[in-house]
Amino acid sequence: MRVLFIFLDGIGLGANDPDTNPFARAKMPNLNKLLDGRTLLKEAAPFHGEYATLLAVDPAVGVSGLPQSATGQAILMTGINIPAELGYHYGPKPNPDVAAYLKEATLFSRFAKEGKKAALLNAYPSRYFQGIDSGKRLYSSIPLSVVNAGLPLFKHDDLFTGRALSADFTGEGWRTMLGYLDAPVMDAPHAGRTLGTLAKEYDFALFEYWASDYAGHKQEMDNAIKLMETFDGVLGGLTEAWDDGLILVTSDHGNMEDLSTRKHTDAAVPALVIGDKGTRAEFVRGMKDLTHVAPAIWRTVMQ
Ligand SMILES: [Zn+2]
Numbered sequence: 001m002r003v004l005f006i007f008l009d010g011i012g013l014g015a016n017d018p019d020t021n022p023f024a025r026a027k028m029p030n031l032n033k034l035l036d037g038r039t040l041l042k043e044a045a046p047f048h049g050e051y052a053t054l055l056a057v058d059p060a061v062g063v064s065g066l067p068q069s070a071t072g073q074a075i076l077m078t079g080i081n082i083p084a085e086l087g088y089h090y091g092p093k094p095n096p097d098v099a100a101y102l103k104e105a106t107l108f109s110r111f112a113k114e115g116k117k118a119a120l121l122n123a124y125p126s127r128y129f130q131g132i133d134s135g136k137r138l139y140s141s142i143p144l145s146v147v148n149a150g151l152p153l154f155k156h157d158d159l160f161t162g163r164a165l166s167a168d169f170t171g172e173g174w175r176t177m178l179g180y181l182d183a184p185v186m187d188a189p190h191a192g193r194t195l196g197t198l199a200k201e202y203d204f205a206l207f208e209y210w211a212s213d214y215a216g217h218k219q220e221m222d223n224a225i226k227l228m229e230t231f232d233g234v235l236g237g238l239t240e241a242w243d244d245g246l247i248l249v250t251s252d253h254g255n256m257e258d259l260s261t262r263k264h265t266d267a268a269v270p271a272l273v274i275g276d277k278g279t280r281a282e283f284v285r286g287m288k289d290l291t292h293v294a295p296a297i298w299r300t301v302m303q
Contacts (some may be wrong), residue, residue, distance in 0.1 A: 012254020192237025
């Protein structure tokens with residue numbers, strides 16, 4: 001069965017505190033509908049409903065220190081407890097020791113080997129590739145997994161022809177931050193429908209959203225609320241367009257749910273699973289920490 005994985009960087013399940021947690025303030029009616037009135041707060045998990053399941057998943061995987069992006073994402077890509085093997089959490093970009101895990105063992109490599117169609121649905125601007133080619137920029141763990149699997153990263157033209165999506169969902173950032181004044185812009189529900197339509201072309205599709213972690217480091221409450229309200233609109237359009245397969249929303253570590261600190265947190269991260277009830281129950285069976293996510297995706301796609 002098809003899986004669409006929406007990766008939200010730096011989202012933990014936090015306290016119901018409107019002073020520190022944007023999830024205590026953001027208006028997210030589509031999420032509330034999926035969770036029977038709940039939202040992404042610590043008190044909401046575990047939840048097994050008609051449309052969705054919400055679990056609290058441990059990103060620390062038994063290793064001391066705050067979880068970081070390179071190792072967290074590498075666990076999500078491989079299911080291997082990399083921090084335990086290395087003895088530390090590491091990030092934001094993978095060092096050679098973390099990168100060594102992202103060759104044959106990732107979901108992208110393994111699906112490619114099995115003849116399954118897999119893709120990362122983000123479009124990257126030309127300057128991203130220039131940065132990589134010049135050595136000024138390192139791949140983060142997720143795109144590195146894609147490239148190592150021999151799969152393409154989507155580019156400018158893929159965004160403009162509708163084969164890939166902007167990292168901010170709507171495309172606004174390509175105009176305001178990257179200077180492409182003719183970039184296609186869509187509202188959040190439209191972006192969600194587009195995401196659903198694109199994902200249907202693959203057995204496993206991933207979309208990576210990093211603005212949430214960035215807003216957490218910057219401690220930007222208003223921006224964080226706006227980002228999550230946009231994400232809620234995406235979720236609305238996506239669930240409308242989605243009829244077959246599972247949607248997984250999860251993260252690598254907490255951050256944005258506690259804006260009293262600009263660091264990552266030790267909070268559990270949400271695993272929000274949307275789709276057929278029986279398939280969801282099987283997907284989340286035994287899911288306690290980040291190492292259990294990749295095997296669940298593998299089982300679901302291969303069944
Ligand atoms: Zn971070």
